[in-house]
Amino acid sequence: DQQxxxxxxxLSVQEGRISILNCDYTNSMFDYFLWYKKYPAEGPTFLISxxxxxxKNEDGRFTVFLNKSAKHLSLHxxxxxxxxxxxxxxxxxxxxxxxxxxxxxxxxxxxxx
Amino acid sequence: xxxxxxxxxxxxxxxGNDKSIKCEQNLGHDTMYWYKQDSKKFLKIMFSYxxxxxxxxxxxxxxxxxxxxDKAHLNLHxxxxxxxxxxxxxxxxxxxxxGAxxxxxxxxxxxxxxxx
Numbered sequence: 527d528q529q530x531x532x533x534x535x536x537l538s539v540q541e542g543r544i545s546i547l548n549c550d551y552t553n554s555m556f557d558y559f560l561w562y563k564k565y566p567a568e569g570p571t572f573l574i575s576x577x578x579x580x581x582k583n584e585d586g587r588f589t590v591f592l593n594k595s596a597k598h599l600s601l602h603x604x605x606x607x608x609x610x611x612x613x614x615x616x617x618x619x620x621x622x623x624x625x626x627x628x629x630x631x632x633x634x635x636x637x638x639x
Numbered sequence: 640x641x642x643x644x645x646x647x648x649x650x651x652x653x654x655g656n657d658k659s660i661k662c663e664q665n666l667g668h669d670t671m672y673w674y675k676q677d678s679k680k681f682l683k684i685m686f687s688y689x690x691x692x693x694x695x696x697x698x699x700x701x702x703x704x705x706x707x708x709d710k711a712h713l714n715l716h717x718x719x720x721x722x723x724x725x726x727x728x729x730x731x732x733x734x735x736x737x738g739a740x741x742x743x744x745x746x747x748x749x750x751x752x753x754x755x
Contacts (some may be wrong), residue, residue, distance in 0.1 A: 528681070560743065569643070569729055569746030570682070615682065625670060626695055626732060627744065629682035 529553045532619050532630035541636055545603040547633050549616030552597065558619035560627070561590060561601045563612045572614055574601070606637045642666050645730050645747035652720055656698030660715045660750045661730055669735045670694075671713035672744060673705060676727040688713055689735050723727045727751050 532551045541544045547561075557578045562570035565631040576590045577600070583590050589602045603610055616630040643664045643696045652658050664671065672695075673685040687695035691707040713730060727749045734742040 562746075567648075567748065569731070569748045571746070572743035575743065604645045613680075617682075625672075625683055625687065625735075625742075625744070627682075627683075631672075 529556075529620075530616055530628050530629075532614075532616055532633045534633050535631070536634040538578075538636045538638060539606050541608060542605045544628070545606045545610065545635055545637070546616050547601040547603075547635065549599050549601075549630055550597060551599075551618055553618070553620065556618035556620065556628075559590070559592060559599050560617045560619075561588075562615040562617060562629075564632070566634075567603070567611050570576060572630075599633075601637075605629040606635075608637050608639060611635060611637045643730055643732055643745050643747040645750050647750060649749060649751050649753075651753045651755065654720055655740040656720050657716070657718045658677060658720060658727060658752070659717070660728055660730075660752070661716070662747060663715050664711055664730075664732040664745070664747075666732055666745060668732040668745075669710055670732075670733050671707065671710070673713065673715050674729040674746075676729065676749070678726070682729065686713075686715075717752075718746075720752075722754050725752055725754045 560575040561573040563573045564570045574588045592599045613632040615632045617627040620626045646661045667753045670685045670689045676682045685699045686705045688707045704716045729749045730747040731744040733744040
């Protein structure tokens with residue numbers, strides 16, 4: 527049973543436009559959500575996170591939105607740049623204090639010049 | 640200077656063999672992890688160690704045995720390798736869990752294991 531789902535395996539966006547990556551979860555006990563970015567042959571790199579007590583967190587071009595009632599979060603990247611082309615993983619913390627992350631299967635984002 | 644490093648990066652081996660993957664972090668973190676990325680691309684936690692003590696052990700076959708000689712190292716030893724063990728294995732580290740506070744995990748570059 528996959529508790530974190532990224533239903534879009536891939537997304538293609540024009541450079542300069544907004545990229546929106548979506549993530550759904552089923553476990554209402556998740557209390558912290560993160561986005562990781564991964565380039566080929568590298569490990570995931572932390573991008574941005576949000577606590578379940580907030581509905582928005584912004585860091586430069588990256589904004590994460592959390593809709594707890596819908597069990598949905600999204601990552602907005604604006605403006606999109608070619609260097610943003612990567613696989614993006616949504617993750618959720620399963621147990622407070624345990625640092626156990628449950629990951630989605632990733633969305634491959636391609637930014638076209 | 641690499642923060643979390645794994646060796647080897649690629650490993651091809653025959654079924655039934657025993658192999659080890661090494662991981663070292665120079666971030667001064669107390670907590671280290673092994674994650675597995677399977678063929679469907681899901682990243683799933685296998686083990687977590689805090690200051691050399693096992694704190695998370697997911698449903699992993701006992702052919703997989705993590706070993707932490709000190710808090711900067713967490714090695715993964717796999718006995719009697721099977722075809723289904725083929726995957727990318729990621730080591731990670733973080734500051735220890737602190738109740739409500741979360742600290743992000745830093746990942747190594749991964750080890751692609753292929754069992755033939």
